[in-house]
Amino acid sequence: MALRIFNTLAGRKEVFKPTREGKVGLYVCGITAYDVCHVGHARSAVVFDVMARYLRYLGYDLTFVKNFTDVEDKIINKAKAEHTDIFEISDRYIKAHDEDMAALGIAKPTVTPRATEHIDGMIELIEKLLAKGLAYVVDGDVFFSVERFKDYGKLSGRSLEDMLAGARVDVNEKKQNPLDFALWKASKEGEPWWESPWGHGRPGWHIECSVMSQKFLGETFDIHGGGEDLIFPHHENEIAQSEGATGKPMAHYWLHNGFVKINNEKMSKSLGNVCTISEMLKNYHAEVIRLFMLQSHYRSPVDFSDKSLSEARTGMGRFYTTLKAMKDFLVSCEAHAEITADMLSEKHRNVFEQLEALPVKFVEAMDDDFNTARGIGHIFDGVRLINAYMAESRCFPKAETCFVLRFSWKKIRELGMVLGLFMEDPDVYFKQDNDREARKRGINIAEIEHLIKQRREARWAKDWGRADEIRQRLAEKGVVLKDTPTETTWKIV
């Protein structure tokens, strides 16, 4: 089976064929650096992070470019309001972005260029478009003429007539056609500017992506991605600029991720329900957020709520409970000699083979347009299999069991690597989880531990009434105890 991906350009799934054997060029539109990132950015980042990881897992030599827009109206306005320049603003939010992404476990793209580093390239590209008659200059502004680019509308699936019928375009008498868009804008008083053949000015919004993708990935590259809202006008305009200038396809596959809703409402500043990544990370482990997102298909909308995130947390707890049990089991394995797969007896071999098949099933799911939800379903199956296997062989750690569990651990981590999950040490995960939940709910950890100590004494005295009373008291706070032969551990449900 080969990787198939849903191409917005074609409107259907297509078999993925890289332009150059073994290599993939991926360009994703990054943020405009004028504010902190929210969960919508997080989703896009997680989705394309997983795609990038998966392409590498398949063995492709990937070049992943994700840009920053660091000159734009909103940045200029914010700089004015704070009596500073745009670079201070964009630097601040790029730094915040990088911290958020690192906290979410997003692997760094290969290149993260900034628009203002490529002004020369933009001017060159605009001159090329002017020379080809696809653009025109009016009073220091340069516009792209959509009528002169025959494929305009091919990505978003609309015709010029359709769009004009909508007629919700701002009136600008400089434009020959209301849908023409700015490649270069003459700078107004007090705005940042760069020298250009058309006077002092600054780039339009779309040109940077055409230039930077060309520079780092070439005139034609493999995959271009972004949020679904970018299909029109941003990506449509990128295609017009790039393909207008080169006469070659810009990207073969266009991928768009679905939106995030909050409590079933569109997230927007006007509704006041924008949830930032840093707020989200205070309440949930990064992997919980990732699991939540990856349990839906990347093109569907997802609905963020405390309920949905809590469910994801429970699911994540299930994974780590198994990983913890495996880890504890494997500690007792040190005394056992290494064996090989062909030495396994039938029962053990059966489990081994099912785990061996897990990556195959996972790849089959991921090959179908990055179906992470199905892939995760397979991992849950694997976890149940491992749990059953451990329950059965719990008391008898033998060389065979150790071999199979070591192998299982490797397989689970291998798939986790693709999804950016299961990267924590299980003990660290649960410790962090308890601390976070205790803080969220105002539970005093010292008090819990004190009560557990009292209960231990009651249990030694076989005072079950007192022991159960303490258990009950803690349960009311959401603290659940687990007695093991050696100790009592707790967690918050």
Add this chain to the structure above:
RNA sequence: GGCGGCAUAGCCAAGUGGCUAAGGCGACGGUCUGCAAAACCGUUAUUCUCCGGUUCGAAUCCGGAUGCCGCCUCCA
């Protein structure tokens, strides 16, 4: 007004022509346990919003209805 998407169990969510409609959360019953927890086993959609059609066969394709959502203006 134009373009597009979605509708699957109590909830979330895979599945896009044919063998038993994944998986998670929840609930219930059982095993285990001093009691619990975790884990395991079992049960939880004869049916995929509704109405027509195509087909030997449809959740899956086509037409229509209803409902929800997105884009067309900055937006991941």
